Amino acid sequence: MKKTPLYQKHLDYGGRVVDFSGWALPVQYSGIVEEHKAVREAAGLFDVSHMGEISVAGPGAADLVYYLVVNDTSRMQPGKVMYTPMCYESGGVVDDILVYMKAPDDWLLAVNAANTDKDYEWILEQASGKNVTVRNLSDETAQVALQGPKAEAIMSRLTKAPVQQLVFYTFMDAVDLEVGRALVSRTGYTGEDGFEIYMPTDIAPQLWDRIMEAGKEEGLIPAGLGARDTLRFEACLPLYGHELEKDITPLEAGLKFTVKLDKTDFIGKKALAKQKEEGLKRKIVGLEMLDKGVPRHGYEVYAGEQAVGTVTSGSFAPTLDAYLALALVEAGYTGLGTELEIDIRGRKKAARVVKTPFYTPRYKR
Structure with a gap:
């Protein structure tokens, strides 16, 4: 397994390290629910150094990024971040990424760990x-995520x-954090x-220690991949x-707001x-369990005897005290x-389609 620069910190803080897409990363420290609640109420610090970073630079950089993604990067200015899927010609998704515009000829793409290569x-x-x-x-x-209502303090x-x-x-580049300089982005997952x-x-190990020390009075705790997923x-x-x-398009995934069909051109536009x-033949919906049971990725969804979809994610939701699922349904x-x-x-358990998101995000606009 690959190790991030913070591997020793995870051991020092009692993290339970697991294999995540070939990376040795902590699934939890004190416990998933405790870490989840800390992020909702105070703050949590995550190691996300497994994520990928790709630089696109040069005179043709702006045009290439514009063509690569479904969102409209021509509206961006330096210091702005944009979320967007990147599609195949079929309309299916290569990856969903963050686009950072440093300058018209200098862009940074933050990509999912398992998709980096x-x-x-x-x-x-x-x-x-x-x-x-x-x-x-x-x-x-290296990358860390400091998340929660006390993060700004x-x-x-x-x-x-x-x-x-x-x-x-939005973001600032080359921010002086005493142990070194870093790009600081007001984003999160x-x-x-x-x-x-x-x-x-x-500089990652020293910065981790500095952040943990600075967050002591605010209730900051280290958080693992388990809480990141439930959050x-x-x-x-x-x-x-x-x-x-x-095989799932951004439109089916409920990401219509990212798909700018009025753009001149982009990969997947025609499809x-x-x-x-x-009209969509299927789409992602939220489900709340009415019967006892934990819905998991890959479980089939039925209307009577007919299979009409598949669970894409499912879990106990600590903030809402409910068992919920996202599912791709006809x-x-x-x-x-x-x-x-x-x-x-092997047992059919009742569920009901409910409004999404289950939890209303609290971002600084």
Whole structure:
């Protein structure tokens, strides 16, 4: 297994390390529910150094990024961040990524860990002859996520830079954090306010210690992948390989707001325009369990004897004290209040279509 620069810190803090897509990462420290609640009520610190970072730079960089993604990056300015899927010609998703505009000729793409090599090869392929330089910076970049309502107070103790002025989906580069400089981004994957910090790998252990020390009085605790998943799940933030993949389009995943069909061109435009015109045959919905049972990824969803969908994510939701699921379901069964059943280990358990997101995110706008 690959180790992040913070591997020893996870051991020092009592993290239970597991194999996550080939990375040795903590699933939990004190416990998933405790860590989940800390992020909702105070703050949690996550090691997300397994995530990938790809630089796209040069005279043709802006045009290439515009063509690669479904969202409209031509509206961006330096210091802005944009969330967007990156699609195949079929409309299926290569990955969902964050796009950072540093300058018109300098862009950073933050990609999902398991997709880093695939994304890099895909971007290189599209970059051929476009007057750009594409570099995979993942091995030289560490990343931590400081998340929760107390994140701003903690972040403000770490630097003299006016990070409190950052609003959701903006960033500052080369922020002086005493142990070194880092890119500080007001983004996250928890449904709470917070920051994601990109830094050279060699300063990551010292910065982790500094953040933990600065957050002591605010109730900051280290948090693992288990809580990261339950937090993103409550906020209905998609996870690649679950709500998004090569066979699921952004429209089916409920990400219509990212798909700008009025763009001049982008990979997958024709297929997505056709899908929108013809109407969705299936889409992601939220389900609440009416019977006892834990819905899990891959479980089938039924309307009577007919299989009408599949669970993409399912879990106990600590904030809501309920067992919930996201599922890809045939369009005729997606209305709010529709009663369905989920096959849980050979037994059909009742569930009902409910509004999403389950938890309303609290971002700084």
